[in-house]
Amino acid sequence: MLQNGDTAFVLISAALVLLMIPGLALFYGGMVRKKNVLGTIMQSFILISLVTFEWVYLGYSLSFGPDVKGLIGSLAWVGLSGVGAAPNPDYAGTIPHIAFAMFQCMFAAITPALITGAVAERLRFGPFLVFSLAWTILVYNPVCHWVWGNGGWLKELGVLDFAGGIVVHLTCGAAALAAVLATGPRKDHGRHQIVPHNLPMTLLGTGLLWFGWFGFNAGSALAADGVAAGAFAATHLGGMAGMATWCGIEWWHRGKPTTLGAASGAVAGLATITPGAGFVSPGWAIGIGTLAGLVCYGAVLLKARMRFDDSLDVVGIHGVGGVLGTLLVGVAASKLVNPAGADGWASGNAAQLGIQALAVVVVGLFAFAASWLLLVAIRAAMGLRLESQAETIGLDLSEHTEAAYGE
């Protein structure tokens, strides 16, 4: 039975998730050097188009279509055939099926865009497009089916992932780690200082991401109801706690709080609360956001010590945040918050933590291995990186014949 309120809410939420893509483009774009800002923004923007094509003609059916052995969706809904105004009660009984498909389309589009931050400033545009398309088919669609698809094996096991801690943040974090290893560091890494060229742009992007995140998480309730309101609250509380914690640690550790620290802490908190947004109480949301600031700050420091060139800290913030948040759902989830969820360890169900940990290990290993093989294959077939001279000139001129800023 269609509900107007639910339909309006999910459509607006879908639009909010779309807004996260330009938000991410600015977030990343400000952190690179000015010769790479357009190339970096383009790597987010173009996926709105590329992944939507994939989603319509393949991805939606693979992710949410009729189940095949718990592993993948069948091709019955290719081209969105049969996906129309009538609701699909398996996913959301009060909104048009097409609204659900479009809402999920936005998730599929932003996930590969998140990966690009790890290998920013050195990837050629052509291989990047091939990777993003293949990755969406080989990694995102299957994992999406396992966790959220009707009949998916992890869903059947009872894994909890409200809005994408596993499906979005863990998969992109694992792929980012593979991409860093397969691509290698920027030629200037460790020799010259590489600093953000426009932090106000990054902060504007953070604001847009936070705004869009309300659609990402609250919209995942797929109805304008109490669960959506709880997810909205948890999202905000997780983000603000992450920001406060990161700034506090930085102040203590480095002597001064920074704006990039505030932005990083907010994104870490938002990413970490995502899997639990609709399952945990406000108190737990603040606790999860606080831990996110603490743990992700440590992860980013560790990266510098290990000399990985994860340019914009995708592994340290999204990967680590995704893992942390997914595990914490197993502790903090409560049926009092969401009767459709499950109880976690704190409510007497320790087994939930085991299920969450299993999902983290299996999806993490799968996403890492598949991404790595894919990248190695692309590297052998067409190369991944810019030529040395092109890397010196920057992505903007060498890949797009444009300059972001005039003389």
Add this chain to the structure above:
Amino acid sequence: MKRIEAVIRPSKLAEVADALAECGISGLTVEEARGFGRQRGHVEVFRGAEYAVDFVPKVKVTLVVEEARVREVVAAIRAAAHTGEVGDGKIFVLYLGEAVRIRTGETGDRAI
């Protein structure tokens, strides 16, 4: 005839220019410059990682004055550019061999 080069804070340029105008200086050249002195530059922090910024933005003002006016002009620049904090800059006074006004061909002090 002396050439005076003053490396100063960009924020002090307007005050220095006013002070020189009061001294009756008829021309000067301003360049954007970057550099550091005994205190080196400063440290910036991005996501917990420190980056040393050795070259701090400065402005270099160059002018040429008659021998007799050097002391007065240097004092005026110093007074206008002074804050008392590290990084106020330096003034160099150099011997100058010759000056030529391109339009008229005048040389020496008359070309200043």
